Amino acid sequence: MSNLFRNKIGGDKVISVYWFAIIVIVAGGVIAMVYTFYSSPYDVRELEGEVLANKVADCVSFQGKLNEELFDIEGNFNLKFSEDFFEVCGLNFETENENGWEESEQFFVEGVFYDLDENEIFGFSKGNLNLKADCFIPDKKRKDYEKLSKCVEKRIYSVGISEGEEQYLIKILVGVDKAEKNVKI
Amino acid sequence: MLRFSLINSKKAQVAETMTWVVATIIIIFLILSSIYIASLLGENKNLKTNKIETSSNYNWVENKSKNAFELNSENRAEVVLWLNENSLEDLNSGGGND
Numbered sequence: 354m355s356n357l358f359r360n361k362i363g364g365d366k367v368i369s370v371y372w373f374a375i376i377v378i379v380a381g382g383v384i385a386m387v388y389t390f391y392s393s394p395y396d397v398r399e400l401e402g403e404v405l406a407n408k409v410a411d412c413v414s415f416q417g418k419l420n421e422e423l424f425d426i427e428g429n430f431n432l433k434f435s436e437d438f439f440e441v442c443g444l445n446f447e448t449e450n451e452n453g454w455e456e457s458e459q460f461f462v463e464g465v466f467y468d469l470d471e472n473e474i475f476g477f478s479k480g481n482l483n484l485k486a487d488c489f490i491p492d493k494k495r496k497d498y499e500k501l502s503k504c505v506e507k508r509i510y511s512v513g514i515s516e517g518e519e520q521y522l523i524k525i526l527v528g529v530d531k532a533e534k535n536v537k538i
Numbered sequence: 539m540l541r542f543s544l545i546n547s548k549k550a551q552v553a554e555t556m557t558w559v560v561a562t563i564i565i566i567f568l569i570l571s572s573i574y575i576a577s578l579l580g581e582n583k584n585l586k587t588n589k590i591e592t593s594s595n596y597n598w599v600e601n602k603s604k605n606a607f608e609l610n611s612e613n614r615a616e617v618v619l620w621l622n623e624n625s626l627e628d629l630n631s632g633g634g635n636d
Contacts, residue, residue, distance in 0.1 A: 417605030
């Protein structure tokens, strides 16, 4: 009879240990879930590219007309626009001095002007043009796809500054790398 | 009588242990599944612009190019068609080769 009584106490203790183990497992699981979710960074490169593309579009064309800085004194396209791009558009491609970013630029911008027959008549580019190749890799299922640069394309229509108001189709391509801070590597 | 009651008690303990073992397995399975789902969701944390507004570029194009169309709206349909194309989207959908 005394044995039976002891047995009951032992059973209760085992159940308590079991409960404790379950609580530890569940708590550990919740911690693991939160850690795995929040340890991956938010990928804001596409958003960053959209903002940059909009800024470039605003610089190139304002109120429907092309920026006068795109043209030289004779009214031809200014071939030095690429060099003056930062100054004219009030932009810069500065980034944090980490992950080796100071050695290679993390952005690139390209603007191409077409006539209505889609013949290229002018273009400018700025930044790290090595990133451009990433824009045209079609295979999204590649394992390392997320580590490639994110690209954004914007198309706008604008007219020239002369009285004839020539029509221009403008394609703006923007690439943003910064994979180290936007993708879990 | 005492012996009979002891046997019954052992059966009850085995049943209870089995219940707990199965419950533990289910709990561990659910937790591992949740951790896996959390890691998948974590990998796809992309912040994008509102696709309702920009999926066709219609609003953006309208806003940006509206003034230009007011100045010169010749070949408007042709221009709008070109504006709504996107080399990158075409590429990803297996379309054009711009």
